[in-house]
Structure formats: C-alpha cells, structure tokens
Amino acid sequence: MAKLTAREVSTAKPREKAYRLGDGGNLYLHVRSSGARSWEFRYVKPSTGKPTFTGLGSFPDLSLAEARQKATELRRIVADGIDPQLVKIEQKAKLASEQANTFKAVAELWIDMKQNRITPKTLEGNWRKLELYAFPLLGSIPITKITAPMAIAALKPLEDKGLLETVKRTAQLMNEVMTYAVNAGLIHSNPLSGIREVFKKAKVTHMKALKPEELSELVQAIARANMAITTKCLIEWQLHTMTRPIEAAAATWDEIDVEQKLWIIPAHRMKARREHVIPLSPQCMAILETIRPVSGHREFIFPSIRDPKKHTDSESINKALGRIGFHGRTTAHGLRSLASTTLNEQGFNPDVIEAALSHSDKNAIRKAYNRTTYLERRRPLMDWWSKRIEEASYGTVSITGYRSLKAV
Structure with a gap:
C-alpha cells in the first residue's frame, strides 16, 4: 500500500x-x-x-x-x-480521577478524616491556613501533578514577609495532605517531604510564663482587678486546675462530680483525645460555689456575657491578663508553665506533674500505669498547689473567698 x-x-x-x-x-x-x-x-x-x-x-x-x-x-x-481501546479507557479513567482529585479535593478528604482527632478550633485554624496560603496556587491542580517547586512558590511570599512560623506550619499541613494521598493510593510518594528545609528557620521563642516568685503579684493583681466575675473565676479556675485555656473556658456543670470532688473532661475536649480526670481541691470547689449563682442553671460553668448559651471565649484570659499589666509577661497557657515550674521546684514526682498537666507519655506501658494509679497521687499535689495559690493571695481576697492576714 x-x-x-x-x-x-x-x-x-x-x-x-x-x-x-x-x-x-x-x-x-x-x-x-x-x-x-x-x-x-x-x-x-x-x-x-x-x-x-x-x-x-x-x-x-x-x-x-x-x-x-x-x-x-x-x-x-x-x-x-x-487492546488499545482498553488502554484508552484506562487513560480516560485516570485523567478523570486526576481532574477530580485536585489538591483541594484531597485536602477536604484529609480534613474530614481529622474531625475526631483534633479540636474544632485547631481544625478550623488548619483549614484557614490552607485556604489562605495553599489553595490559591495549588487548590485546582491534580494531586498527581503537585511538585516541590509549586509548593515552594506558594510559600515563598510568606517567607519574604518574615512569617516563618506560618511557613513552617503551612508546609507541615501540606505534607499531611500529600501523605494522606499516598496512604489513600492516589500517589506513589510525597514530593513535598523536604520542602521545609528550603525555608529560613523561625527563631525559637519560649512561651511567656511567670517565675514561681511572681505568683503573689499575679494572684493579688487578679484579686484587686475590676473585671467580670465570670472572667475572674475562670482565671483562678484555670490556674488551680492547670488546664489548657479552651479546656477551662468550655467546662460544663455535668462534667463536675461534686461528691467525688472530680472534674471529668471527656476525651473529645482534650488535646490528646483521652479523658482527663482532675481532683478538685477545696479552693476549686469554692470557685464553683462562687460562680454557681451566675451559671448553675446553664450548661457552661463560665458562660459568655454576650450569649450565655455559649461558653466564654478562651482568649478572654489573655485579654484580662493584658488589662491588669501582664501583657508580654505571661499568657493563659503560661499559667500551666508557672504551675509546672513551681511543682518541679518543690520536688513533686515529675510523672505525677505530667499526668496533672495531661501530657501524653510516649512509653505505652508507663502510659497505662499512669492512667490507673496517678489519680490518687495527684490529689495531694493539687491540694498543695491550690494552697500555694491561696497563700500567694495574702493581703487580698481571692475569688475563692479565702481572706488572709495583711503581710507586714
């Protein structure tokens, strides 16, 4: 032919x-x-x-x-x-899959998988970072086409602005999405695994926290401050219980076992996604009695002033601390560090302190042991810490109602 x-x-x-x-x-x-x-x-x-x-x-x-x-x-x-026709069908199916499995589409599957693993606030913050810094450039690109240079180009403007911590966190989230794609069989390997090494490192800044000897200044400033009773109770509650800001702010009355003097925080509210039981000292019980006339008929112990059906904002402690002169010196989360440092200096068992702070033990055997035996060992620790806070308020009246003699 x-x-x-x-x-x-x-x-x-x-x-x-x-x-x-x-x-x-x-x-x-x-x-x-x-x-x-x-x-x-x-x-x-x-x-x-x-x-x-x-x-x-x-x-x-x-x-x-x-x-x-x-x-x-x-x-x-x-x-x-x-058969060439079968090859064509396979290619079309692959193309359709690629077009459907864009970076944003896979990120939606990934964030859905994370629903019961991290707190809603963290979930919202993670998604917001991807919306702001990843999706504009990468969102519509098939997951199979994503490359390291693309991801670097998306984050480079942030580095140029000096937002190095944001670069680090967003790169980590992008890697989590890509790793999910690998585990789901959508791609063979993660091309973004090393992109964080391309960017400048953020300078490590330790969390702002007061020194043990500054506890008196803090407690007395809180006692003298002109602030809403809900906010004042919340600050002392978090300080006494050594919990995280959101754990304290979202506390509900049905989590309190008055007879056993326990605060039982369900797993879904905890960072480590496991139930945390806190022995309540007499001072903690006094805080509850103080706030009961305000919120005893509601769901949340510390209701929002604007909408009592919701709990108060976890940032309210930071705002209050700033108003009473502690801006730049400590944060709501720093109250936990203050407790930890004080208790360690006093020679309490480090494992018991870590259990009180709800820090996860990476050793599986020790972790199981801690959960079964440390509750009773934490009672005297919590009582000592509350007594220390009470003593620090000498010369004032703390929210718990303990009045101490004026220091001379």
Missing part, C-alpha cells in the same frame, strides 16, 4: 458514502460524507480475534506525521497482546 502524502490528506473530498484512505501500517484516514476527516487504526482485538478500528484523532488537529507516530505506538501495544 502506497503511503499517503500530506497533499492527498488535505485535499481528500467527501463522497456520497464514507470511505477510508490507507497509509500502510494499519493507519487509515476516514473521510465522512460530511467532509470531516479523522485518523483510525485497524487491529485485531486480542479478546475476540475480530478486526476493529479505534480512533486516533481528527485532521487537521492531528497531522499525518503525528498520526503515523501514534500508529507506531499502537502496533507495539497490539504486539504485546494489549
């Missing part, structure tokens, strides 16, 4: 019925009665042994030279006993 020329292809005229012009090597130009021309490849289906045609593309979108190249590729495939 003589090879077709480019001129023959371009000048092929329509007839009453469709016809084909052969180019050799099982390649044909299909000319329809409408005048439309397209390339076809003839082969024998491996499954049936019957001859059939498969389309390669229309002319002139696909030139004669390009059609011949495609035909050569298909001859190799047929020689290996593979």
Whole structure:
C-alpha cells in the first residue's frame, strides 16, 4: 500500500458514502460524507480475534506525521497482546480521577478524616491556613501533578514577609495532605517531604510564663482587678486546675462530680483525645460555689456575657491578663508553665506533674500505669498547689473567698 502524502490528506473530498484512505501500517484516514476527516487504526482485538478500528484523532488537529507516530505506538501495544481501546479507557479513567482529585479535593478528604482527632478550633485554624496560603496556587491542580517547586512558590511570599512560623506550619499541613494521598493510593510518594528545609528557620521563642516568685503579684493583681466575675473565676479556675485555656473556658456543670470532688473532661475536649480526670481541691470547689449563682442553671460553668448559651471565649484570659499589666509577661497557657515550674521546684514526682498537666507519655506501658494509679497521687499535689495559690493571695481576697492576714 502506497503511503499517503500530506497533499492527498488535505485535499481528500467527501463522497456520497464514507470511505477510508490507507497509509500502510494499519493507519487509515476516514473521510465522512460530511467532509470531516479523522485518523483510525485497524487491529485485531486480542479478546475476540475480530478486526476493529479505534480512533486516533481528527485532521487537521492531528497531522499525518503525528498520526503515523501514534500508529507506531499502537502496533507495539497490539504486539504485546494489549487492546488499545482498553488502554484508552484506562487513560480516560485516570485523567478523570486526576481532574477530580485536585489538591483541594484531597485536602477536604484529609480534613474530614481529622474531625475526631483534633479540636474544632485547631481544625478550623488548619483549614484557614490552607485556604489562605495553599489553595490559591495549588487548590485546582491534580494531586498527581503537585511538585516541590509549586509548593515552594506558594510559600515563598510568606517567607519574604518574615512569617516563618506560618511557613513552617503551612508546609507541615501540606505534607499531611500529600501523605494522606499516598496512604489513600492516589500517589506513589510525597514530593513535598523536604520542602521545609528550603525555608529560613523561625527563631525559637519560649512561651511567656511567670517565675514561681511572681505568683503573689499575679494572684493579688487578679484579686484587686475590676473585671467580670465570670472572667475572674475562670482565671483562678484555670490556674488551680492547670488546664489548657479552651479546656477551662468550655467546662460544663455535668462534667463536675461534686461528691467525688472530680472534674471529668471527656476525651473529645482534650488535646490528646483521652479523658482527663482532675481532683478538685477545696479552693476549686469554692470557685464553683462562687460562680454557681451566675451559671448553675446553664450548661457552661463560665458562660459568655454576650450569649450565655455559649461558653466564654478562651482568649478572654489573655485579654484580662493584658488589662491588669501582664501583657508580654505571661499568657493563659503560661499559667500551666508557672504551675509546672513551681511543682518541679518543690520536688513533686515529675510523672505525677505530667499526668496533672495531661501530657501524653510516649512509653505505652508507663502510659497505662499512669492512667490507673496517678489519680490518687495527684490529689495531694493539687491540694498543695491550690494552697500555694491561696497563700500567694495574702493581703487580698481571692475569688475563692479565702481572706488572709495583711503581710507586714
């Protein structure tokens, strides 16, 4: 069979019925009665042994030279006993999967998987970072096409602004999405695993916290401050119980076991996603009695002033501390550090202190042991810490109602 020329292809005229012009090597130009021309490849289906045609593309979108190249590729495939039409179906399915599994679409699957593993506030913050810094450049790109240079380009403006901690956190989140894609079988490996090494490192700044000897200044400033009773009770509650700001702010009355003097925080409210039981000192019980007339008939112990059906903002302690002169010196989270430092200096068992702070033990055996035995060992520790806070309030009246003699 003589090879077709480019001129023959371009000048092929329509007839009453469709016809084909052969180019050799099982390649044909299909000319329809409408005048439309397209390339076809003839082969024998491996499954049936019957001859059939498969389309390669229309002319002139696909030139004669390009059609011949495609035909050569298909001859190799047929020689290996593979049906070109099945290859085409697989390619279409793969393309459809790629188009559906964009970086943002996979991120939505990843964030849904995280729902019961981290707190709603953390979940919201993580998603917001991806919305602001990852999705604008990467959101619509198929997960299979994401590369390290793309991710670096998305984060580079943040580095230029000096937002190095944001760069670090966003890169970590992007890596989590890509690792999820690997585990879900969408990609073979994570191309972003090393991108954090490209950026400048943020200077490590330790959490602001007061020294043990500054406890008196803090407690007396709280006692003298003109602030809402709910806020004042909340600050002392978090200080006495050594909990995280959101754990304290969202405390509910049904979490309190008055008879056993325990605060039982359910797993879904804890950072480590495990129940945390806190022995309540007499001072803690006094705080509850103080706030009971305000919120005893409501769900939350520390209700929001604007909407009592909701709990107060966990940031309210930070705002209050700033107003009474502790801005830049400590934070709500820093109250935990103050407790930890004081208790360690007093020689309390470090494991008991860590259990009181609800820090997870990485040793599985020790972790199980701690959960079963440390509750009773924490009672005297919590009582000592509350007594220390009470003593620090000498010369004032703390919210618990303990009045001490004026220091001379």
